[in-house]
Amino acid sequence: MTMADQARSEGLTPSPRESGSAPKASAVLIKVEAVDKVYQRGNERVEVLKGLNLEVKEGAFEALMGPSGSGKSTLLNLIGGLDRPTSGRVIVGGADLGAMGEGERARWRASNIGFVFQTYNLLPVLSAQENVELPLLLSRLAGAERKRRAQVALRVVGLEDRAGHRPDQLSGGQQQRVAIARAIVSDPRILVADEPTGDLDRGSADEVLGLLAKLNSEFNKTILMVTHDPAAAERASIIHKLDKGALA
Amino acid sequence: MNLASVAVKNVGRNSFRAVLTMIGVGVAMLAFVLLRTVLSSWTMGAEYAAQDRVASRHKITFVMSLPKRYVEDIRGVSGVKDVTFFNWFGARLPDREDVFFANMATDPESALRVYDEIEVPPAQREAWLQNRQGALIGAQLARQMGWKVGDKVTLAGTIYPGNWEFVIEGIYSAKRKSIDQSSFWFHYKYMNESPTLAPAMRDQIGWTVAKVENSDAAARVAKLIDGMFETRDIQTLSMSERALNTSFLGMFSTLLKAVDFVSIVILVIMMLILGNTIAMSVRERTQEYGVLRAIGFMPKHIATLVLGEAVAIGLAGGLLGVGIGYPLINQGVGRFIEDNFTGMFPYFRIAERDALIALGVAMVVAAVASVLPAYNAGKLNVIDALRRVG
Numbered sequence: 186m187t188m189a190d191q192a193r194s195e196g197l198t199p200s201p202r203e204s205g206s207a208p209k210a211s212a213v214l215i216k217v218e219a220v221d222k223v224y225q226r227g228n229e230r231v232e233v234l235k236g237l238n239l240e241v242k243e244g245a246f247e248a249l250m251g252p253s254g255s256g257k258s259t260l261l262n263l264i265g266g267l268d269r270p271t272s273g274r275v276i277v278g279g280a281d282l283g284a285m286g287e288g289e290r291a292r293w294r295a296s297n298i299g300f301v302f303q304t305y306n307l308l309p310v311l312s313a314q315e316n317v318e319l320p321l322l323l324s325r326l327a328g329a330e331r332k333r334r335a336q337v338a339l340r341v342v343g344l345e346d347r348a349g350h351r352p353d354q355l356s357g358g359q360q361q362r363v364a365i366a367r368a369i370v371s372d373p374r375i376l377v378a379d380e381p382t383g384d385l386d387r388g389s390a391d392e393v394l395g396l397l398a399k400l401n402s403e404f405n406k407t408i409l410m411v412t413h414d415p416a417a418a419e420r421a422s423i424i425h426k427l428d429k430g431a432l433a
Numbered sequence: 434m435n436l437a438s439v440a441v442k443n444v445g446r447n448s449f450r451a452v453l454t455m456i457g458v459g460v461a462m463l464a465f466v467l468l469r470t471v472l473s474s475w476t477m478g479a480e481y482a483a484q485d486r487v488a489s490r491h492k493i494t495f496v497m498s499l500p501k502r503y504v505e506d507i508r509g510v511s512g513v514k515d516v517t518f519f520n521w522f523g524a525r526l527p528d529r530e531d532v533f534f535a536n537m538a539t540d541p542e543s544a545l546r547v548y549d550e551i552e553v554p555p556a557q558r559e560a561w562l563q564n565r566q567g568a569l570i571g572a573q574l575a576r577q578m579g580w581k582v583g584d585k586v587t588l589a590g591t592i593y594p595g596n597w598e599f600v601i602e603g604i605y606s607a608k609r610k611s612i613d614q615s616s617f618w619f620h621y622k623y624m625n626e627s628p629t630l631a632p633a634m635r636d637q638i639g640w641t642v643a644k645v646e647n648s649d650a651a652a653r654v655a656k657l658i659d660g661m662f663e664t665r666d667i668q669t670l671s672m673s674e675r676a677l678n679t680s681f682l683g684m685f686s687t688l689l690k691a692v693d694f695v696s697i698v699i700l701v702i703m704m705l706i707l708g709n710t711i712a713m714s715v716r717e718r719t720q721e722y723g724v725l726r727a728i729g730f731m732p733k734h735i736a737t738l739v740l741g742e743a744v745a746i747g748l749a750g751g752l753l754g755v756g757i758g759y760p761l762i763n764q765g766v767g768r769f770i771e772d773n774f775t776g777m778f779p780y781f782r783i784a785e786r787d788a789l790i791a792l793g794v795a796m797v798v799a800a801v802a803s804v805l806p807a808y809n810a811g812k813l814n815v816i817d818a819l820r821r822v823g
Binding site: 262265267268288291292294295296299300302304306308309310311315318319320322323328331367368371 | 434435436439442443445446720721723724725726727728729730731734815816819
């Protein structure tokens with residue numbers, strides 16, 4: 186029995202969507218339509234994305250590569266609902282993110298998107314389990330249920346036995362796995378990862394990439410990952426290359 | 434776990450800085466509590482003064498005397514239950530020029546009736562009433578000077594020349610905090626009938642104190658007394674004991690205001706210390722707040738974390754200051770001050786109310802100090818904050 190099966194059998198989240206409630210495996214989950222993104226820096230107008238189109242299907246594991254300044258992180262931020270396009274539409278799971286207000290997008294992010302960053306940014310005064318539990322503070326779940334879900338998420342990333350450890354008692358790879366557990370604890374459909382292995386050595390990076398692959402294959406998480414690392418990109422089924430704000 | 438507990442745990446992020454800040458807040462709150470105690474003990478005489486006693490003095494100034502016959506006139510005023518009088522003697526210990534205590538001539542029987550909250554053992558009371566050279570002294574004065582019943586004391590007159598011999602017949606105490614327990618009372622007759630007293634000083638008194646039927650009658654009685662003497666050569670100024678004490682405090686109003694001002698300055702300094710600490714923490718955690726915003730935290734949640742941390746530091750500092758100050762003053766220094774500065778601070782203790790106020794003030798000041806950093810943290814642009822992540 187796999188860990189995912191075990192988690193499912195306990196009725197614990199994160200779990201794959203029930204077939205009746207989730208979109209079909211081939212359904213488009215993320216749709217980016219003719220998106221422009223322009224930043225104004227003083228008097229300078231910086232066009233970061235230019236008429237970009239992209240579709241990502243549910244359950245996909247796709248990578249975004251490109252040189253610095255090509256717009257990878259900007260695209261990820263738009264898909265993650267952290268920012269709004271200057272023009273065009275970003276539709277994720279049927280929701281038009283550009284039409285949402287700040288508060289609405291924050292609430293949407295909390296239940297639909299899991300973020301993994303290059304630096305883990307765990308709260309140093311909290312244990313691994315408390316760090317994982319953090320996003321659930323925004324929910325109405327009871328304390329015991331929050332704790333249980335955090336334990337499950339830690340079990341999924343293989344750190345159940347480190348639940349009581351603080352970040353400074355964990356290695357870089359372990360901290361990133363805790364950050365991934367934090368990203369999946371509220372059972373989002375999509376994980377966006379911005380250089381998730383950028384701060385890790387090869388061994389730890391492989392562990393983290395293996396974990397992301399497992400979340401994709403066993404938990405049906407749709408993953409979009411920005412990376413400079415070709416070895417990391419190889420884990421993805423599709424690699425998109427960006428250059429000067431457009432897909433190459 | 435909840436947002437509040439996360440905020441409290443965040444205090445330990447930089448424990449060295451947190452401890453220094455708490456000590457800073459603690460010292461500020463200790464100083465604040467001390468100054469509030471100085472103010473409250475100074476004004477205690479007025480706050481706790483009896484409202485059913487009316488004091489009358491010369492209309493022009495305290496220094497000028499009233500004729501003793503006024504006592505009987507006042508006794509006849511409607512609403513007056515009893516009346517006594519005092520005369521400031523102003524003598525010193527011949528060999529202790531540095532020691533000051535209030536010494537006053539009075540009519541013992543009526544004084545003990547009017548000041549019925551004064552407690553004197555019955556045997557001592559009787560002894561004082563019987564002995565014209567007898568003195569009744571406050572418990573604090575007795576402690577301060579090491580005097581006991583039966584001791585002979587000589588005072589050197591300043592207003593009334595010569596050496597005056599007394600025997601301490603009684604030591605009084607009082608539950609009411611406004612009663613000065615460092616006074617020296619003796620028989621008016623002993624002074625007034627002394628052959629050495631100049632004829633012009635005979636049958637003169639400093640002020641009268643009338644006990645009225647109830648506290649509501651005090652203002653009316655005061656008006657009646659002053660009205661009665663309005664057409665006489667010497668007019669009076671009458672007021673309730675509380676008003677009298679308050680007017681006495683008015684002489685020190687500038688000093689009291691200065692103490693008040695200093696306590697506010699201390700709070701402002703504390704606010705700046707805290708504000709700076711919190712602002713530094715917010716700057717250091719920009720990336721972290723960006724991540725929290727990314728995973729769904731709203732500006733209000735971030736602001737709550739900042740505010741909660743500040744209040745926790747303020748409370749900890751307040752507890753430190755009050756925790757040190759309360760036992761220090763109430764178990765040690767307060768007693769020393771009462772014994773040695775009894776005229777100014779007859780009761781120098783930190784009131785529980787003041788301690789609780791100090792804790793509340795520490796939290797409120799901390800909250801106010803963190804408003805701007807909390808607002809700034811809350812309105813951080815997520816993208817800008819995350820850009821620092823990578």
